Amino acid sequence: MTKIYSDLYQFTYVLEPMKLSMHQYLLLAEEPILIQTGAVPQTQITLPRLKELLGGKPLKYVLISHFESDECGGLALVLEQYPKAAAVCSETTARQIWDFGIARNVQIVKPGETFGGSDFEFEVIAYPSETHLWEGVLFAENRRGIFFSSDLMFQMGETHGQVTESDWESAIAASGAEQLPNIEMQDKLRRDLRSISPNFVASGHGACIKIINST
Numbered sequence: 001m002t003k004i005y006s007d008l009y010q011f012t013y014v015l016e017p018m019k020l021s022m023h024q025y026l027l028l029a030e031e032p033i034l035i036q037t038g039a040v041p042q043t044q045i046t047l048p049r050l051k052e053l054l055g056g057k058p059l060k061y062v063l064i065s066h067f068e069s070d071e072c073g074g075l076a077l078v079l080e081q082y083p084k085a086a087a088v089c090s091e092t093t094a095r096q097i098w099d100f101g102i103a104r105n106v107q108i109v110k111p112g113e114t115f116g117g118s119d120f121e122f123e124v125i126a127y128p129s130e131t132h133l134w135e136g137v138l139f140a141e142n143r144r145g146i147f148f149s150s151d152l153m154f155q156m157g158e159t160h161g162q163v164t165e166s167d168w169e170s171a172i173a174a175s176g177a178e179q180l181p182n183i184e185m186q187d188k189l190r191r192d193l194r195s196i197s198p199n200f201v202a203s204g205h206g207a208c209i210k211i212i213n214s215t
């Protein structure tokens with residue numbers, strides 16, 4: 001576990017043998033927020049460290065970009081410890097979380113919406129990431145300028161605690177948007193990313209990015 005940015009702690013599980021780093025984050029705001037749960041083995045390792053950091057505070061939200069094991073596989077385990085935490089995700093992800101009986105307290109968010117608390121505000125960005133390209137979401141925290149990239153800006157390797165530097169346009173160019181199946185979807189994702197101007201990218205897989213020259 002590493003404090004990687006303002007109020008932001010990174011936890012990493014390295015998937016062998018391909019050395020893929022699965023990062024998850026705790027935003028230690030007045031009402032703390034977990035970003036991704038990791039799959040069950042990762043959650044089991046993270047939970048005791050999380051408890052230490054939280055010092056008795058409950059988790060307010062668990063942010064879930066899309067329904068995949070590294071994003072929300074350990075959600076049931078997290079909710080055992082923090083039963084009042086709300087899972088925040090798209091409608092598509094919510095249906096899966098409900099239908100698999102993983103959680104009931106789910107807050108559905110839509111692209112363009114914001115939600116917040118006394119010292120944080122998240123903006124929701126569209127992310128066509130789900131199976132069959134249904135809508136997932138990305139989250140940007142506006143007070144601190146943190147963009148949680150989920151599977152965008154993806155890199156292989158052991159990258160815990162690593163931070164590189166880039167301008168935002170170059171980060172968008174290297175986001176992996178070109179993997180979406182048609183030009184319209186790719187352009188829309190790039191446009192949506194250009195609508196925010198983060199100071200820091202908290203990557204789901206790979207080094208984090210300190211954004212330079214962003215105004």
Ligand SMILES: [Fe+2]
Pocket residue numbers: 066068071151
């Ligand atoms: Fe994913």
Ligand SMILES: [Fe+2]
Pocket residue numbers: 070071150151204205
């Ligand atoms: Fe992921």
